[in-house]
Amino acid sequence: MKLPQSxxxxxxxxxDVAAHGRAGLLRRLLRNPVAVTCLVLLALxxxxxxxxxxxxxxxxxHSSLTDSLAPISGKHPLGGxxxxxxxxxxxxxxxxxxxxxxxxxxxxxxVIGVPAGLVAGYYRKWFDAVSSWVSNLLMAVPAIIVLxxxxxxxxxxTYIAMAVFGLLMSPGVFRLIRxxxxxxxxxxxxxxxxxxxxxxxxxxxxxxxxxxxxxTIIQASQMLGLGIVIQSGLEFLGLGSATQASxxxxxxxxxxxxxxxxxxxxxxxxxxxxxxxxFGLLGNALRDALDGSAANGRKPRGTAGRKQAAAKKTxxxxxxxxxxxxxxxxxxxxxVSYPTAQGEKTVVDGVSLTVRxxxxxxxxxxxxxxxxxxxxxxxxxxxxxxQVATTRLVFDGTELGRxxxxxxxxxxxxxxxxxxxxxxxxxxxxxxxxxxxxEPVRRHLGLSxxxxxxxxxxxxxxxxxxxxxxxxxxxxxQISGGMAQRVLIAGAVSCEPDLLIADxxxxxxxxxxxxxVLDLMRSLQRERNMxxxxxxxDFGVVADICDRVTVMQTGAVVESAPxxxxxxxxxxxxxxxxxxxxxxxxxPRSALSGTVPVSTAGITNTGRQxxxx
Amino acid sequence: MTGTMNGTPRKELPAxxxxxxxxxxxxxxxxxWRKPPFxxxxxxxxxIAxxxxxxxxxxxxxxxxxxxxxVLGLAPITSGTVRYDxxxxxxxxxKERRALSSDIQVVFQDPYTxxxxxxxxxxxxxxxxxxxxxxxxxxxxxVRDLLDQVRLPADAGERLPREFSGGQRQRIAIxxxxxxxxRVIVCDEPVSALDLSTQARVLDLFVEIQERTGVAYLFVTxxxxxxxxxxxxxxxxxxxxxxxTGDAxxxxxxxxxxxxxxxxxxAPVPDPQRQAERRAERxxxxxxxxxxxxxxxxxxxxxxxxxx
Numbered sequence: 078m079k080l081p082q083s084x085x086x087x088x089x090x091x092x093d094v095a096a097h098g099r100a101g102l103l104r105r106l107l108r109n110p111v112a113v114t115c116l117v118l119l120a121l122x123x124x125x126x127x128x129x130x131x132x133x134x135x136x137x138x139h140s141s142l143t144d145s146l147a148p149i150s151g152k153h154p155l156g157g158x159x160x161x162x163x164x165x166x167x168x169x170x171x172x173x174x175x176x177x178x179x180x181x182x183x184x185x186x187x188v189i190g191v192p193a194g195l196v197a198g199y200y201r202k203w204f205d206a207v208s209s210w211v212s213n214l215l216m217a218v219p220a221i222i223v224l225x226x227x228x229x230x231x232x233x234x235t236y237i238a239m240a241v242f243g244l245l246m247s248p249g250v251f252r253l254i255r256x257x258x259x260x261x262x263x264x265x266x267x268x269x270x271x272x273x274x275x276x277x278x279x280x281x282x283x284x285x286x287x288x289x290x291x292x293t294i295i296q297a298s299q300m301l302g303l304g305i306v307i308q309s310g311l312e313f314l315g316l317g318s319a320t321q322a323s324x325x326x327x328x329x330x331x332x333x334x335x336x337x338x339x340x341x342x343x344x345x346x347x348x349x350x351x352x353x354x355x356f357g358l359l360g361n362a363l364r365d366a367l368d369g370s371a372a373n374g375r376k377p378r379g380t381a382g383r384k385q386a387a388a389k390k391t392x393x394x395x396x397x398x399x400x401x402x403x404x405x406x407x408x409x410x411x412x413v414s415y416p417t418a419q420g421e422k423t424v425v426d427g428v429s430l431t432v433r434x435x436x437x438x439x440x441x442x443x444x445x446x447x448x449x450x451x452x453x454x455x456x457x458x459x460x461x462x463x464q465v466a467t468t469r470l471v472f473d474g475t476e477l478g479r480x481x482x483x484x485x486x487x488x489x490x491x492x493x494x495x496x497x498x499x500x501x502x503x504x505x506x507x508x509x510x511x512x513x514x515x516e517p518v519r520r521h522l523g524l525s526x527x528x529x530x531x532x533x534x535x536x537x538x539x540x541x542x543x544x545x546x547x548x549x550x551x552x553x554x555q556i557s558g559g560m561a562q563r564v565l566i567a568g569a570v571s572c573e574p575d576l577l578i579a580d581x582x583x584x585x586x587x588x589x590x591x592x593x594v595l596d597l598m599r600s601l602q603r604e605r606n607m608x609x610x611x612x613x614x615d616f617g618v619v620a621d622i623c624d625r626v627t628v629m630q631t632g633a634v635v636e637s638a639p640x641x642x643x644x645x646x647x648x649x650x651x652x653x654x655x656x657x658x659x660x661x662x663x664x665p666r667s668a669l670s671g672t673v674p675v676s677t678a679g680i681t682n683t684g685r686q687x688x689x690x
Numbered sequence: 691m692t693g694t695m696n697g698t699p700r701k702e703l704p705a706x707x708x709x710x711x712x713x714x715x716x717x718x719x720x721x722x723w724r725k726p727p728f729x730x731x732x733x734x735x736x737x738i739a740x741x742x743x744x745x746x747x748x749x750x751x752x753x754x755x756x757x758x759x760x761v762l763g764l765a766p767i768t769s770g771t772v773r774y775d776x777x778x779x780x781x782x783x784x785k786e787r788r789a790l791s792s793d794i795q796v797v798f799q800d801p802y803t804x805x806x807x808x809x810x811x812x813x814x815x816x817x818x819x820x821x822x823x824x825x826x827x828x829x830x831x832x833v834r835d836l837l838d839q840v841r842l843p844a845d846a847g848e849r850l851p852r853e854f855s856g857g858q859r860q861r862i863a864i865x866x867x868x869x870x871x872x873r874v875i876v877c878d879e880p881v882s883a884l885d886l887s888t889q890a891r892v893l894d895l896f897v898e899i900q901e902r903t904g905v906a907y908l909f910v911t912x913x914x915x916x917x918x919x920x921x922x923x924x925x926x927x928x929x930x931x932x933x934x935t936g937d938a939x940x941x942x943x944x945x946x947x948x949x950x951x952x953x954x955x956x957a958p959v960p961d962p963q964r965q966a967e968r969r970a971e972r973x974x975x976x977x978x979x980x981x982x983x984x985x986x987x988x989x990x991x992x993x994x995x996x997x998x
């Protein structure tokens with residue numbers, strides 16, 4: 078069974094998309110105007126503080142009583158403060174204190190938090206327990222009070238205070254790193270690295286640190302802003318070093334002179350606001366750049382909803398159902414496309430299909446064939462940015478394309494029902510199953526609460542649930558996957574729909590459960606004479622339940638035929654390729670000849686070894 | 691690695707197969723205070739000869755994946771032993787276990803999470819080689835050779851995993867497993883996440899590699915038709931125990947154990963006529979079982995808390 082390597086072609090298409098995304102973090106960051114502004118401002122502030130001696134000849138600590146509250150002049154470009162010090166010099170030198178102090182705090186937090194988080198998250202066990210306990214304790218301590226105590230105990234040293242503040246911030250870093258490490262170490266590629274013989278330190282360095290990097294940088298950026306605020310707060314309270322210029326101390330002085338010279342507030346206030354805001358916004362921009370979400374978030378929104386338009390292409394295949402008199406659903410010329418960075422991407426291109434009353438139509442194809450998109454288009458459940466066009470979408474004589482949202486809601490769930498692929502994610506975990514089933518019944522059929530409950534219990538029994546009362550009262554997590562799918566089927570048929578759309582309803586189930594669920598769907602479909610669209614990739618399921626089959630490939634219908642005819646005499650090469658890929662009729666491999674005598678199997682039906690061979 | 695070694699390495703027996711799991715028990719601690727641990731494997735024994743494929747079939751929760759992980763040293767072994775090439779390898783220290791990495795390798799189910807998304811294919815494939823101390827130039831040559839073996843273009847090395855389709859990613863994972871010429875590869879549902887036609891091609895690749903290199907596979911899957919295609923012998927698991935074992939043709943066509951029969955009859959065949967017969971037969975068996983042992987074997991698996 079050698080097949081053409083057609084799968085390889087998809088790689089080439091993906092290349093340019095990925096090359097797009099691989100552009101460095103910095104380049105993506107520089108494309109964001111907010112980030113660029115923040116970086117420029119922070120660079121200017123840092124440079125100005127660094128080269129303060131070059132920018133002003135004044136001594137920030139030199140006080141001259143004649144210059145007290147001096148106006149703006151050549152000697153004092155920003156005037157003098159309450160005790161006659163040069164405001165510009167204090168602003169520039171004060172930047173040093175603020176930035177260095179914040180950097181120190183962040184460095185302490187990162188140096189303590191990152192290694193502790195890595196070790197705790199990777200090895201867990203006792204270190205995790207102890208370090209998490211310590212971190213929780215630290216987080217419970219009121220930071221400002223600790224800082225006030227430290228300042229009064231060790232003297233008015235800003236840097237010691239900021240180092241202590243860094244220690245108090247380290248639990249935040251620790252928890253972030255620990256959480257990211259725990260989620261990464263569960264990844265299969267970490268297991269694969271372990272099997273490849275990598276040492277733990279190498280796994281941490283190569284596979285875990287890179288993942289942790291990004292959140293650390295983002296948090297550091299925001300902690301820098303926080304550090305500056307806390308530090309200025311302390312200095313404003315008069316707890317900073319008296320000889321050291323700082324923005325907080327400037328605010329303190331300005332506050333003392335607020336009635337005589339309020340504009341003194343402006344300069345340190347502005348410096349603080351701009352710096353802190355820049356750090357915060359830079360953190361956000363970094364996060365966006367890392368997610369790549371900045372690029373996606375801004376893409377133009379497509380026209381919402383469904384549009385009535387002539388299909389761009391004529392349907393590729395003439396339908397086998399020539400007479401559509403008894404048709405329950407007629408879909409003609411369905412096109413679905415999504416706007417992307419590279420222009421419109423069409424995922425369904427001119428698809429037409431018909432479902433008769435009491436007929437099961439199988440919609441078959443591989444991933445990317447557009448089969449689920451087609452099903453969702455009929456349900457009117459495609460995402461808002463999808464651009465949908467049909468020439469005809471007639472359900473039981475009504476053109477669905479013309480219906481508004483509210484009218485469509487009356488059809489959906491009532492006359493057109495849906496059974497999803499993942500039963501568990503389609504039940505709301507916070508409501509009892511009974512409540513979730515009763516609600517649509519009451520809404521669509523207008524039954525009383527008691528009637529709806531009786532009907533629901535009957536349905537649960539009908540779908541093969543032996544203890545309907547218990548399931549009715551259960552929460553979704555209390556039942557198994559197979560049971561959940563039965564519940565959803567009960568919900569889907571509860572309003573006596575004419576058309577049931579099932580999207581891979583058994584893919585997530587074990588094979589024995591799948592057989593039972595298919596049996597159930599078939600018997601319900603016969604009993605109620607429902608039309609059904611069954612989306613699947615499994616030709617076994619098709620053979621089991623479908624009356625007619627439509628095969629899709631890359632968004633288009635390639636073949637449509639009654640089920641017997643399709644299996645006996647497939648027309649399209651793609652259908653033939655798919656059918657030949659099924660392993661059902663493949664020859665089983667025989668036992669390894671020669672080298673292994675059968676007795677080395679060494680196991681009986683009890684699963685015990687019969688001693689050495 | 692919490693396993694207890696309840697056996698010194700045996701004397702070299704000439705007939706000892708390449709890989710032996712002997713009465714393996716794996717338990718995970720239960721959630722909740724003082725609850726007994728959850729026993730995933732209840733004394734499982736398997737053997738795999740060099741160059742052989744043992745297919746391990748079972749439904750979710752049967753413990754088949756755990757058995758694979760126990761062989762890889764990724765699951766805690768409570769009792770029992772795993773022997774490779776005559777030596778006990780369960781309960782080894784981290785360093786000795788690492789030394790085995792050139793012999794026992796893995797291909798996981800999900801090709802989307804088993805490759806580090808931040809590393810290029812070259813880095814992914816050369817990592818195990820570099821760990822083993824292969825010089826850079828030699829590793830690069832080996833990577834090109836590996837890409838060729840799994841039918842990927844030579845320029846694939848420069849790209850990231852996300853640039854590839856599911857089938858191609860699985861080929862990369864296979865190439866990584868092959869990089870140091872292992873003698874056993876544990877394949878944990880390696881084709882379940884793939885499209886039908888891709889699945890067939892990847893299985894063919896597995897068979898071809900085995901015929902060329904003589905590697906043995908422990909092939910874990912839930913799909914009887916896959917297991918028939920790839921395995922020499924098949925073991926069927928249910929509830930943490932092996933309930934049936936035998937050569938692939940027998941187990942997948944005329945199974946003896948009722949559970950295997952149910953599995954086989956539940957798998958739909960892509961042929962409407964034969965499927966209708968199979969369905970009728972499944973119902974007959976279910977009815978017979980229900981009449982026989984109404985308590986022991988529930989005919990309706992979903993009623994008894996199956997874990998789909």
